């Protein structure tokens with residue numbers, strides 16, 4: 206751990222944060238110029254909470270790729286004999302761009318998207334050179350269909366040991382490259398010179414303030430997802446009650462500091478403008494659990510149903526592959542009475558639930574031998590209308606049966622949108638379940654109570670995608686100030702294609718690091734003149 210002394214030195218590059226975007230920026234900065242710049246990372250969290258939200262992730266990175274020929278040279282968990290049993294569809298740049306625009310209603314910045322998509326695979330290959338141990342994501346992003354691993358949803362790469370592994374790999378590399386990390390060091394203010402260029406950062410450690418001189422600052426301090434007041438202000442009433450899925454330290458301090466210098470806020474600051482998921486209602490409210498991390502996620506709804514406290518369905522659980530719905534269904538849950546919902550499966554549906562999220566030790570389970578009994582037990586957990594619960598499930602089952610009768614050859618396939626639906630010529634539900642509509646009839650039945658877990662906020666700062674420099678309202682760059690990761694606005698609106706956050710932090714972090722190092726080098730040359 207860095208001692209206070211490092212806060213009394215000047216630095217070539219100061220990076221705020223110690224999450225994936227910050228660590229990637231540091232690796233880029235330190236390898237971009239010769240001699241390497243002196244790089245300091247400051248994070249307000251204690252070392253035990255280092256790694257920001259990155260630590261809590263599944264380590265999933267979305268990249269465009271050309272199928273196995275691109276992926277096999279990157280990953281370390283596929284043996285020769287497994288290669289023939291994998292179906293990995295090509296995920297082209299156009300596919301990634303389309304997904305980005307489709308799920309954001311066409312609002313994602315095309316300029317940012319071009320860089321994100323175009324460099325997505327390259328940044329992953331580059332990070333491999335720093336020791337990131339990439340895996341093909343068998344457990345999260347593939348189903349076994351007829352003896353083959355069938356990948357789906359455009360999200361295929363992860364890191365061994367998920368976010369924990371990612372942050373360890375990156376932190377080790379950053380330290381090996383001579384960067385310094387100062388924990389429990391909160392950035393409180395950006396310092397500027399007479400030209401309005403950033404020339405330092407004020408930080409606070411153990412109650413003492415320090416002014417760090419530097420020509421280049423990269424802000425990777427996250428969004429404001431862990432700040433209930435700001436959530437209520439920007440996302441709307443009720444959002445102060447959401448559970449924080451990851452670090453409790455992303456409270457929007459640097460967004461405010463940059464805005465006070467004239468930085469432009471862009472992107473989705475509208476009500477509910479954030480990434481949020483179905484999350485264990487029994488999880489801690491004000492921040493994640495460092496052991497369980499992502500395991501409170503409850504994303505098994507595509508093979509089941511979600512009912513609110515009034516026993517009504519409120520989303521089409523099968524409208525799209527999970528990677529394109531999970532980040533917006535948190536908002537849908539928050540909008541329900543008391544901000545809760547019950548996920549429901551029968552015996553057949555339960556076999557598709559992933560152990561990581563649904564094993565007995567990780568989530569309180571409500572089990573019953575009949576739907577009536579399940580309704581009574583859910584009633585004790587906050588469901589107010591048990592008879593409606595039975596009616597909702599019965600109506601759903603009737604609609605599934607009618608569809609089956611009309612399509613006797615239709616077969617469940619969770620790796621594609623299989624068209625197994627509740628809508629037939631004989632019967633339609635008011636709210637369809639469009640795919641994977643299997644009957645809920647076989648005991649034992651299972652329900653799990655969920656609430657909303659907020660992941661990160663979508664609105665952020667405007668940047669020049671070329672160098673990740675922060676922009677003012679008039680489009681000019683604030684000299685010496687860059688940002689990456691969650692702080693960047695304009696990419697995500699209303700929804701999000703799973704695995705894009707880490708990739709965005711990688712792409713723009715790499716660009717920010719390079720530009721910051723080059724600026725530091727130039728400013729040294731100028732000093733010598």
Ligand SMILES: Cc1cc2nc3c(=O)[nH]c(=O)nc-3n(C[C@H](O)[C@H](O)[C@H](O)COP(=O)(O)OP(=O)(O)OC[C@H]3O[C@@H](n4cnc5c(N)ncnc54)[C@H](O)[C@@H]3O)c2cc1C
Nearest residue numbers: 224226249257258259263265392451454690691704706707
């Ligand atoms: C449970 C969970 C699962 C996720 N899974 C995935 C996934 O699999 N794939 C994916 O792409 N995305 C995932 N995400 C989203 C992903 O975590 C983010 O997109 C990404 O990690 C953001 O990186 P970042 O570096 O911008 O922020 P962070 O990693 O959150 O880092 C921000 C850091 O800044 C520090 N900080 C804040 N304010 C200050 C200050 N004033 N001074 C100093 N330091 C400060 C914080 O302490 C923190 O360490 C997940 C998020 C969560 C919570």
